[in-house]
Amino acid sequence: MQERLEQIKKQLHSEQFKLTPQREATLRVLLENEESHLSAEEIFMLVKQKSPDIGLATVYRTLDLLCDLKIIEKLNFGDGVARYEFRTDDHPHHHHHLICLKCGSLSEIEDMLDDLEERVERDHKFKIVDHRVSFLGYCENCQSEAE
Ligand SMILES: [Zn+2]
Numbered sequence: 833m834q835e836r837l838e839q840i841k842k843q844l845h846s847e848q849f850k851l852t853p854q855r856e857a858t859l860r861v862l863l864e865n866e867e868s869h870l871s872a873e874e875i876f877m878l879v880k881q882k883s884p885d886i887g888l889a890t891v892y893r894t895l896d897l898l899c900d901l902k903i904i905e906k907l908n909f910g911d912g913v914a915r916y917e918f919r920t921d922d923h924p925h926h927h928h929h930l931i932c933l934k935c936g937s938l939s940e941i942e943d944m945l946d947d948l949e950e951r952v953e954r955d956h957k958f959k960i961v962d963h964r965v966s967f968l969g970y971c972e973n974c975q976s977e978a979e
């Protein structure tokens with residue numbers, strides 16, 4: 833984790849930004865909860881435990897900055913809550929999300945859309961640069977409850 837932090841620090845410096853203690857605290861929370869797709873409020877609550885003086889606006893500004901620098905990505909699952917996760921360098925996203933409409937649980941599946949992209953490009957002569965897909969439905973737990 834220290835290594836990732838150093839890497840991001842370098843990236844910030846190369847874009848003329850400093851890794852302030854507030855930014856570092858926010859990044860640490862993001863790194864510690866990498867799998868969690870935290871919302872800004874959740875990130876704020878966790879950062880506040882470590883740095884009680886930090887304000888929500890500072891956390892928001894840090895998240896915006898990290899998004900601008902393409903270090904993290906803002907995800908919108910249509911529930912009105914923005915969530916954040918780290919971006920992978922080689923491909924804008926390696927995975928897609930399954931979102932349960934009942935309990936709100938979120939899981940990841942690998943990207944299986946390369947073939948589909950090829951077909952769309954071929955059939956519609958459309959050059960695809962990105963796609964956004966979320967799968968909405970009911971997780972295993974919620975399915976059995978409904979029965
Ligand atoms: Zn569920």
Ligand SMILES: [Zn+2]
Binds near residue numbers: 929
């Ligand atoms: Zn994810």
Ligand SMILES: [Zn+2]
Binds near residue numbers: 925
């Ligand atoms: Zn994809």
